Amino acid sequence: xxxxxxxxxxxxxxxxxxxxxxxxxxxxxxxxxxxxxxxxxxxxxxxxxxxxxxxxxxxxxxxxxxxxxxxxxxxxxxxxxxxxxxxxxxxxxxxxxxxxxxxxxxxxxxxxxxxxxxxxxxxxxxxxxxxxxxxxxxxxxxxxxxxxxxxxxxxxxxxxxxxxxxxxxxxxxxxxxxxxxxxxxxxxxxxxxxxxxxxxxxxxxxxxxxxxxxxxxxxxxxxxxxxxxxxxxxxxxxxxxxxxxxxxxxxxxxxxxxxxxxxxxxxxxxxxxxxxxxxxxxxxxxxxxxxxxxxxxxxxxxxxxxxxxxxxxxxxxxxxxxxxxxxxxxxxxxxxxxxxxxxxxxxxxxxxxx
Amino acid sequence: xxxxxxxxxxxxxxxxxxxxxxxxxxxxxxxxxxxxxxxxxxxxxxxxxxxxxxxxxxxxxxxxxxxxxxxxxxxxxxxxxxxxxxxxxxxxxxxxxxxxxxxxxxxxxxxxxxxxxxxxxxxxxxxxxxxxxxxxxxxxxxxxxxxxxxxxxxxxxxxxxxxxxxxxxxxxxxxxxxxxxxxxxxxxxxxxxxxxxxxxxxxxxxxxxxxxxxxxxxxxxxxxxxxxxxxxxxxxxxxxxxxxxxxxxxxxxxxxxxxxxxxxxxxxxxxxxxxxxxxxxxxxxxxxxxxxxxxxxxxxxxxxxxxxxxxxxxxxxxxxxxxxxxxxxxxxxxxxxxxxxxxxxxxxxxxxxx
DNA sequence: GTGAAAGCGCTAACAA
DNA sequence: TTGTTAGCGCTTTCAC
Numbered sequence: 070x071x072x073x074x075x076x077x078x079x080x081x082x083x084x085x086x087x088x089x090x091x092x093x094x095x096x097x098x099x100x101x102x103x104x105x106x107x108x109x110x111x112x113x114x115x116x117x118x119x120x121x122x123x124x125x126x127x128x129x130x131x132x133x134x135x136x137x138x139x140x141x142x143x144x145x146x147x148x149x150x151x152x153x154x155x156x157x158x159x160x161x162x163x164x165x166x167x168x169x170x171x172x173x174x175x176x177x178x179x180x181x182x183x184x185x186x187x188x189x190x191x192x193x194x195x196x197x198x199x200x201x202x203x204x205x206x207x208x209x210x211x212x213x214x215x216x217x218x219x220x221x222x223x224x225x226x227x228x229x230x231x232x233x234x235x236x237x238x239x240x241x242x243x244x245x246x247x248x249x250x251x252x253x254x255x256x257x258x259x260x261x262x263x264x265x266x267x268x269x270x271x272x273x274x275x276x277x278x279x280x281x282x283x284x285x286x287x288x289x290x291x292x293x294x295x296x297x298x299x300x301x302x303x304x305x306x307x308x309x310x311x312x313x314x315x316x317x318x319x320x321x322x323x324x325x326x327x328x329x330x331x332x333x334x335x336x337x338x339x340x341x342x343x344x345x346x347x348x349x350x351x352x353x354x355x356x357x358x359x360x361x362x363x364x365x366x367x368x369x370x371x372x373x374x375x376x377x378x379x380x381x382x383x384x385x386x387x388x389x390x391x392x393x394x395x396x397x398x399x400x401x402x403x404x405x406x407x408x409x410x411x412x413x414x415x416x417x418x419x420x421x422x423x
Numbered sequence: 424x425x426x427x428x429x430x431x432x433x434x435x436x437x438x439x440x441x442x443x444x445x446x447x448x449x450x451x452x453x454x455x456x457x458x459x460x461x462x463x464x465x466x467x468x469x470x471x472x473x474x475x476x477x478x479x480x481x482x483x484x485x486x487x488x489x490x491x492x493x494x495x496x497x498x499x500x501x502x503x504x505x506x507x508x509x510x511x512x513x514x515x516x517x518x519x520x521x522x523x524x525x526x527x528x529x530x531x532x533x534x535x536x537x538x539x540x541x542x543x544x545x546x547x548x549x550x551x552x553x554x555x556x557x558x559x560x561x562x563x564x565x566x567x568x569x570x571x572x573x574x575x576x577x578x579x580x581x582x583x584x585x586x587x588x589x590x591x592x593x594x595x596x597x598x599x600x601x602x603x604x605x606x607x608x609x610x611x612x613x614x615x616x617x618x619x620x621x622x623x624x625x626x627x628x629x630x631x632x633x634x635x636x637x638x639x640x641x642x643x644x645x646x647x648x649x650x651x652x653x654x655x656x657x658x659x660x661x662x663x664x665x666x667x668x669x670x671x672x673x674x675x676x677x678x679x680x681x682x683x684x685x686x687x688x689x690x691x692x693x694x695x696x697x698x699x700x701x702x703x704x705x706x707x708x709x710x711x712x713x714x715x716x717x718x719x720x721x722x723x724x725x726x727x728x729x730x731x732x733x734x735x736x737x738x739x740x741x742x743x744x745x746x747x748x749x750x751x752x753x754x755x756x757x758x759x760x761x762x763x764x765x766x767x768x769x770x771x772x773x774x775x776x777x
Numbered sequence: 778g779t780g781a782a783a784g785c786g787c788t789a790a791c792a793a
Numbered sequence: 794t795t796g797t798t799a800g801c802g803c804t805t806t807c808a809c
Contacts, residue, residue, distance in 0.1 A: 083573050083574075085574065085802095087802060087803085088802065089802080097779075097780085098779065098780045098781075099781095099802090099803080099804095100779075100780065100781080100782090100803095100805080101779060103803070103804060104778095104805095111778080112779080113778060116779080130547065130551065130574070131802085131803080132551050132801090132802055132803075133548065133551045134488055134491045134492055134497065134552055134801090134803090135492055135785095135801070135802030135804095136803055136804080137785090137803090138488055138492055138787090138801085138802080138803070138804090139784070139785045139802090139803055139804045140803080140804060140805090141785075143488065143552070144548075145548075145552065153507075153513065153516055153517075154510070154513040154516075154517070154706070156510070159507065162507055162508075163507075163508070163536070166534060166536075175533075175548040177501075177531040177532065177533060177549065178507070178531065178533070178534070179529075179530075179531060179532070180520060180532070182517070182520075193484065194499075194529045195499075195529055197485075197486050197488060198488055198497070198552065219437050220439065221436075222436075299706075326710065329710075330710060352653075352706075353706065353707040353711075356680065356684060356707070356710075356712060357710045357711075358710060358712055441787085442787065443786080451795075451796085452795065452797075453788095454788080454789080454795075454796065454797080454798090455794085455795055455796075457787070458794095461788085465794080466795075467794060467795090470794080485786085486785090488785090488786080488787090489788095490786080490787055490788080491787090491801090492786080492787070492788085492800095492801045492802070493786090493788040493789075493800070493801045494788060494801085
């Protein structure tokens with residue numbers, strides 16, 4: 070049973086100490102207190118120390134809201150991710166957070182759950198409370214993007230749009246590495262299991278894959294779209310296998326892990342019967358079964374770059390970060406015969422957990 | 424090459440439209456505009472529609488900062504997690520976000536990266552910009568907790584403190600289920616691989632495990648502390664094996680997955696040689712190798728409950744959510760002989776990927 | 778170097 | 794129903 074000091078049961082909510090309180094207590098004007106606290110070298114050292122001592126004694130904390138009104142700056146930055154449950158964002162968040170903190174800013178996060186509507190809503194609501202925002206993997210149509218960009222500085226991650234600064238990972242090169250890897254393994258055909266149609270990187274990845282496949286003389290099929298979650302990997306796997314391709318490339322690792330799970334369930338061996346590749350190298354890609362061959366990108370570095378660009382007001386910046394293929398156990402030489410599903414479309418061809 | 428409408432290359436940052444602009448344009452007083460927009464039934468329908476039309480035409484967006492100053496309310500809520508890279512928080516975030524949105528609030532997230540100092544800093548900075556905050560798995564000492572609680576409404580998740588509302592998952596019952604499961608499998612001894620000493624749930628879990636072990640006549644050892652990350656699971660595994668226990672219970676799944684990885688590397692079979700159990704049932708626990716036996720908790724429901732309590736000002740609320748053991752493949756009957764490391768302490772006893 | 782005073786954009790009495 | 798006005802807590806000229 071909680072016990073507490075007042076009848077409410079909660080720590081007593083005390084009235085906030087304001088600049089006026091400090092001023093009165095210190096016997097100076099509020100403007101002097103303001104200066105002593107924010108522009109210490111514009112007051113005499115005697116006054117400065119006295120005021121600071123009083124402020125400390127009273128446990129004064131500036132009201133960020135009130136500070137922000139006249140100055141127009143909150144020293145808060147927002148990072149809106151399209152899906153907080155995608156581990157790919159971990160590095161991004163950590164990198165952005167570190168860089169923001171280093172510059173004296175507080176980073177707040179928002180999750181738009183894969184919905185453009187939620188994203189726009191969030192940007193609207195949080196936008197007027199921060200000094201700038203980074204939109205990661207934004208699904209916003211260009212006009213909506215322009216609407217939020219018209220109010221605050223904005224930087225895009227893995228998305229490009231006219232007039233917007235952006236930081237992107239090199240999808241084209243990552244895709245090239247996938248195709249060359251598969252070509253070297255003798256794969257005659259690949260299928261791309263596409264992601265959300267409104268995701269910029271889906272188009273990028275699909276097009277790059279198609280282009281490099283053509284160059285390598287590999288048959289290319291684009292399937293989907295599929296929601297980029299583990300659960301939707303099941304449907305993606307089925308469609309991929311039905312396509313007869315010997316290698317399946319998923320829009321991202323979440324989808325790829327779901328594909329792996331479904332294939333295991335169907336008794337289709339990876340990589341013996343079919344190879345599987347993803348993008349992002351997320352948490353889990355190294356310990357799923359089999360460990361996934363995937364395209365790694367420096368997401369923490371991306372997070373830092375995003376904040377740099379945002380604070381540097383380099384509104385025309387376009388940073389491209391290198392990617393590299395991490396080969397694990399989900400890719401191998403092409404099978405002699407393309408894989409096919411068992412004749413019982415909905416039942417397992419092997420026990421779920423062998 | 425980005426092309427844009429003005430020389431800056433960015434979407435032109437337009438001066439924000441204020442209430443005054445709308446008022447002037449509509450030929451009414453600012454207070455009328457304010458009412459027409461926020462208290463629509465306190466103006467005549469003619470005025471309301473006229474004002475709203477003008478506001479829409481001018482693309483007016485209220486300045487949340489300015490709104491917040493007189494009213495003292497920002498309609499924003501903060502959720503501070505101790506580690507955004509722990510997938511256990513996914514459900515929590517989604518649940519809290521949904522409930523906050525339903526109540527007309529915007530949820531902002533903060534990550535304190537396992538550091539009490541960062542947490543306190545974040546709470547301080549963001550605290551004055553939100554109407555309340557939930558501290559998830561807070562590592563803050565009680566006095567620091569009381570300091571932030573003295574300013575804003577606060578609700579705790581998986582942490583309890585005098586005078587604070589809290590939502591916790593039933594560690595005691597989850598721990599009981601683990602011990603009974605292991606007892607049924609004939610395990611004579613278990614080792615708890617402890618988490619951060621400043622984590623409330625570490626103490627809870629450890630104590631519950633010890634109590635239930637005693638009741639079941641099982642030898643109990645507490646080891647650690649270990650940082651709750653996959654990487655630190657390696658050290659934890661070594662210490663766990665050295666203890667001679669036949670079952671290893673990790674503070675959480677992150678640590679457990681790291682333990683699994685290390686044991687595979689050492690050539691110690693799970694669950695044949697040793698059983699492993701975690702807490703949280705995170706993303707990855709179902710597809711790691713072997714799939715992990717772990718304690719599931721309703722984190723999405725927890726997220727919703729936290730917001731309910733926060734907005735309901737039920738400052739004395741103490742919600743306990745049920746947990747249940749999800750048995751997968753990392754637990755089995757106790758081995759005839761306790762496991763031991765290979766005689767080459769630092770080398771693999773088997774190939775890394777058999 | 779310090780103080781007085783005018784806002785920042787909005788809300789909420791209070792008047793009319 | 795609508796307008797006038799006084800702040801919310803702070804920053805920032807502008808005098809002194």
